[in-house]
Amino acid sequence: MHIFVVGNIAVDETWTIDDLPEKGSSIFGNKTSQQPGGKGANQAVIFSRCKIPTTLIAATGNDHYGEWLHRLLNSQPDLYFPLLQQPCHTDTSIILNSQDGDNTIITATDAASALTLEVISQQLTLAKPGDLLVQQGNFSLEKTAAIFRLAREKGLITAFNPSPVRREFTTLWPLVDIVVLNHLEAELLQPPAELPCVITTQGAAGTQMTSFGRDYFCPAVMAQVVDTTGAGDTFLAVALASALRRGGNPDLLALQHASRAAAITITERGTWNAFPNADVLQSLLMQNA
Numbered sequence: 001m002h003i004f005v006v007g008n009i010a011v012d013e014t015w016t017i018d019d020l021p022e023k024g025s026s027i028f029g030n031k032t033s034q035q036p037g038g039k040g041a042n043q044a045v046i047f048s049r050c051k052i053p054t055t056l057i058a059a060t061g062n063d064h065y066g067e068w069l070h071r072l073l074n075s076q077p078d079l080y081f082p083l084l085q086q087p088c089h090t091d092t093s094i095i096l097n098s099q100d101g102d103n104t105i106i107t108a109t110d111a112a113s114a115l116t117l118e119v120i121s122q123q124l125t126l127a128k129p130g131d132l133l134v135q136q137g138n139f140s141l142e143k144t145a146a147i148f149r150l151a152r153e154k155g156l157i158t159a160f161n162p163s164p165v166r167r168e169f170t171t172l173w174p175l176v177d178i179v180v181l182n183h184l185e186a187e188l189l190q191p192p193a194e195l196p197c198v199i200t201t202q203g204a205a206g207t208q209m210t211s212f213g214r215d216y217f218c219p220a221v222m223a224q225v226v227d228t229t230g231a232g233d234t235f236l237a238v239a240l241a242s243a244l245r246r247g248g249n250p251d252l253l254a255l256q257h258a259s260r261a262a263a264i265t266i267t268e269r270g271t272w273n274a275f276p277n278a279d280v281l282q283s284l285l286m287q288n289a
């Protein structure tokens with residue numbers, strides 16, 4: 001069993017500033033963190049920490065950020081991140097935190113957009129029927145659809161996390177086996193009942209799932225919330241990994257494992273450092289009910 005995550009990788013730079021700058025002004029600020037990010041990379045890292053061999057098919061730029069990310073990801077056990085450099089800067093999100101508690105985010109997506117279907121197809125050469133291909137909502141509708149079609153031709157299971165959400169993603173349903181989405185995305189996209197597996201997360205209110213004709217509900221695990229960033233990525237990766245490791249479809253135990261893992265992520269600020277590590281995930285995934 002191998003997981004192919006086709007998506008984005010980025011550098012998240014967080015700055016604190018007093019207030020948003022006026023047009024044409026120059027202001028001081030403090031860079032408070034620089035962390036790897038991007039939903040594709042986040043999910044790939046968690047899959048690999050669940051000890052499932054994972055390939056992240058994502059592009060960086062041809063700059064020092066790209067080299068840094070490449071070194072960092074390939075130092076993680078069970079994770080392979082081929083060098084797919086594009087002639088641009090590595091995708092970056094600049095998060096501006098102003099004193100009044102507001103966030104303003106500037107995101108570049110040049111590297112992700114430049115990754116061609118041809119390169120993605122080459123990276124999927126070794127994929128075997130029954131492997132899992134996971135995508136998020138960062139590519140164009142056409143590219144997302146073409147990748148799912150390619151996956152279907154190879155007999156892969158397709159999983160979709162439609163975030164960032166766009167209304168036109170509803171045209172992708174015939175190509176999707178498993179969809180994992182939050183309640184706002186579910187309201188917009190209304191996944192049809194014919195989909196084999198629909199997992200709808202509802203933050204602290206728990207998770208609903210319809211999987212192969214059966215309905216499930218799993219309450220969230222109570223936790224001291226510090227920062228919910230990455231909770232959704234943790235939930236998705238651990239739920240699918242739990243089912244795959246046991247060789248079955250997503251079930252109640254998969255949701256329970258995922259809820260426990262997500263409850264760990266939300267107790268710390270940040271993403272990769274906040275995600276449960278491989279040892280914690282190993283023992284968590286051995287737990288029954």
Ligand code: ATP
Pocket residue numbers: 181182183201202203204206207219220221222223225228229230231232233235258259262263266
């Ligand atoms: P994010 O975008 O913040 O990563 P999301 O919007 O994709 O998350 P959510 O439904 O907010 O997804 O959260 C995913 C899962 O994380 C939930 O199903 C739940 O298990 C857990 N979770 C999120 N918020 C809380 C909370 N306040 N308390 C306990 N668990 C939570």
